[in-house]
Amino acid sequence: MSSITILAIESSCDETSAAICRDGRILSNITASQSVHEKYGGVVPELASRAHMQHIVPVVDQALQAAGVQRSGLNAVAFTQAPGLIGSLLVGAQFAKSMSLALDIPLISVHHMQAHVLANLIEEPRPSFPFLCLTVSGGHTQIVLCESPMSMKIIGETMDDAAGEAFDKSAKLLGLPYPGGPLIDKYAKQGDPERFKFPEPQIPGLDFSFSGLKTAILYFLQEHTNNNPRFIEENLADICASVQHRIITILMNKLKKAAIQTRIRDICIAGGVSANSGLRAALETMGRSFHWNTYIPAFQYCTDNAGMIAITGYYKYLAGDFAPLTVSPSARAEW
Numbered sequence: 120m121s122s123i124t125i126l127a128i129e130s131s132c133d134e135t136s137a138a139i140c141r142d143g144r145i146l147s148n149i150t151a152s153q154s155v156h157e158k159y160g161g162v163v164p165e166l167a168s169r170a171h172m173q174h175i176v177p178v179v180d181q182a183l184q185a186a187g188v189q190r191s192g193l194n195a196v197a198f199t200q201a202p203g204l205i206g207s208l209l210v211g212a213q214f215a216k217s218m219s220l221a222l223d224i225p226l227i228s229v230h231h232m233q234a235h236v237l238a239n240l241i242e243e244p245r246p247s248f249p250f251l252c253l254t255v256s257g258g259h260t261q262i263v264l265c266e267s268p269m270s271m272k273i274i275g276e277t278m279d280d281a282a283g284e285a286f287d288k289s290a291k292l293l294g295l296p297y298p299g300g301p302l303i304d305k306y307a308k309q310g311d312p313e314r315f316k317f318p319e320p321q322i323p324g325l326d327f328s329f330s331g332l333k334t335a336i337l338y339f340l341q342e343h344t345n346n347n348p349r350f351i352e353e354n355l356a357d358i359c360a361s362v363q364h365r366i367i368t369i370l371m372n373k374l375k376k377a378a379i380q381t382r383i384r385d386i387c388i389a390g391g392v393s394a395n396s397g398l399r400a401a402l403e404t405m406g407r408s409f410h411w412n413t414y415i416p417a418f419q420y421c422t423d424n425a426g427m428i429a430i431t432g433y434y435k436y437l438a439g440d441f442a443p444l445t446v447s448p449s450a451r452a453e454w
């Protein structure tokens with residue numbers, strides 16, 4: 120079979136990303152982040168759509184150039200169809216459809232959360248099937264049982280906030296700018312994770328809950344800053360370390376339970392929060408004690424990126440799973 124070259128586009132939230140993949144190998148992965156949201160404490164959908172409009176052509180051109188690929192050399196175009204901010208998704212979808220039409224090549228629609236899982240297949244070492252993936256991002260927290268690139272099911276998920284939201288909302292309460300997750304990670308490195316005890320919710324099965332933690336942190340900060348207005352600045356590292364520690368134990372305890380229940384020992388993490396150094400270390404430590412084979416995508420494939428859309432698009436191409444030009448994006452999506 121001759122080689123298959125795919126252009127992939129990701130625009131579900133606030134990153135405009137384009138990647139080129141040839142025969143399952145990522146040749147380029149270019150991402151433009153949007154700093155415009157920082158001062159608002161969260162992503163402003165209207166501003167995100169406008170920024171995607173500005174970034175998409177240069178980002179795609181850069182991805183083609185970095186890969187040394189001409190538009191005429193593309194065999195298919197893949198894009199994130201769901202879930203995400205509808206205005207953001209529409210920009211990527213419309214662009215991908217136009218490319219598909221203009222170049223007369225197939226269109227492939229990709230589910231963003233499935234792509235986060237398959238980011239683990241981009242580089243060596245790759246997990247063997249079936250594997251479990253803890254997908255932790257700003258919008259989702261899921262434990263996914265992946266039987267093949269085209270067959271996966273959610274066996275546990277959050278009932279309220281996502282893990283990334285728990286990081287970002289805690290950071291906001293501490294007066295840190297958006298997105299606060301990476302900053303909590305940074306300050307936590309100098310702090311004592313056992314100094315402050317935050318509650319672990321008792322949720323049955325493999326599901327998660329993070330909303331109680333956010334409320335507990337709010338009351339904790341109110342109480343302490345009433346007594347000492349400088350409490351946060353004086354204890355920032357210990358608060359960050361303690362918050363991060365609790366989020367990680369909530370995640371890891373459920374992942375351990377899932378591994379025991381399914382008897383699966385190939386365990387991956389994915390999504391923006393998998394960039395967290397504490398979570399990465401916790402996975403390795405637990406992996407050693409339970410004899411798991413553990414996998415974490417390279418940093419550029421953890422947060423939102425088109426490389427993961429490209430690899431998913433490649434497997435869909437092999438399966439002949441193409442989308443009609445009438446396909447439209449969706450903010451929410453069932454699997």
Ligand code: KG4
Nearest residue numbers: 256257258283298300391392394395422423
């Ligand atoms: O997967 P992602 O890039 O976008 C979504 O699909 O949501 O994840 C973004 C989330 C944000 O909540 C961000 O704060 C969090 O990932 N994040 C982190 C770290 N890096 C990104 N959270 C904790 N520690 C990090 N190092």
Ligand code: ZN
Nearest residue numbers: 235256391423
């Ligand atoms: Zn994501």
